[in-house]
Amino acid sequence: MALLKRPPPALPFATQSAIFARLAEANPAPETELQFVNPFTLVVAVALSAQATDVGVNRATRDLFARVDTPAKMLELGVEGVTEHIRTIGLFRQKAKNVIALSRILVEDYGGEVPDSRAALMRLPGVGRKTANVVLSCAFGHPAQAVDTHIFRVGNRTRIAPGRDVDEVERAIEDNVPARFQTHAHHWLILHGRYICQARKPRCGVCPIHDLCPYEEKTA
Structure with missing residues (x-):
């Protein structure tokens, strides 16, 4: 910019x-054009959308979110499992690592729930201010x-x-x-x-x- x-x-x-x-x-x-089923899948979708289109992210996550809709389930899937689902998205290897890392933090520090705090969201790997603001707006209705x-x-x-x-x-x-x-x-x-x-x-x-x-x- x-x-x-x-x-x-x-x-x-x-x-x-x-x-x-x-x-x-x-x-x-x-509404956002990213498809999600709950705050956690929204965090994942927005984190994956960096340098990718919403259409591409939706295509990659359709099957993923049908199987995995909580941080605990994402940890069970593991990096390789996430990688297989998002291979069509740019920077997919690093993004898969971020998804697993942020899932672990949500499980260990927040009881598996997504916090409605910008500062807490920005602690998650792959989540910057823009991503945090999308989650606050779309998942929690904050302006x-x-x-x-x-x-x-x-x-x-x-x-x-x-x-x-x-x-x-x-x-x-x-x-x-x-x-x-x-x-x-x-x-x-x-x-x-x-x-x-x-x-x-x-x-x-x-x-x-x-x-x-x-x-x-x-x-x-």
Whole structure:
């Protein structure tokens, strides 16, 4: 993610409210596209999604999660067993080791339960701040903002949440997006970036917020 020299000011509160009202009208209950069955399988899925697509992760974990849905069962499967399931995902060998390591910590330190604490989640191998925020948001309903490349792009293009790096964009969402939209904000932004405000050629012609967006290089 390229650093901006000086991020512009965020959009006014009224404009932010209008933008998120439209996104909410179009998709009232946005959800992650990763498939999971409980908080533990979500942790695993998000950890596996680094440098991989959600579609690829879902394909690899479909059979895995049908057999394994607790840290204890994952430990029984072992590194080699996990490896066989996720071989189609990038960096699968290291990710398999991380899955087993984080499962062991959950069993030994948390009684097999996934903690709803960012600090505790970030202790788990393969779990960074973005992963922890996804889990907090999707599994526990906390208004945590998981900033990826899509949200970084959308936040800066639209000036919903301008920032020079992902941490600044995360803080900008927390500071500028109206409170009533915080719970689903990162879902709306990531889906908007994935399907409408795309990197190479944003689909401005079908964008529900095109008249509220200050992006200068809009497409027809």
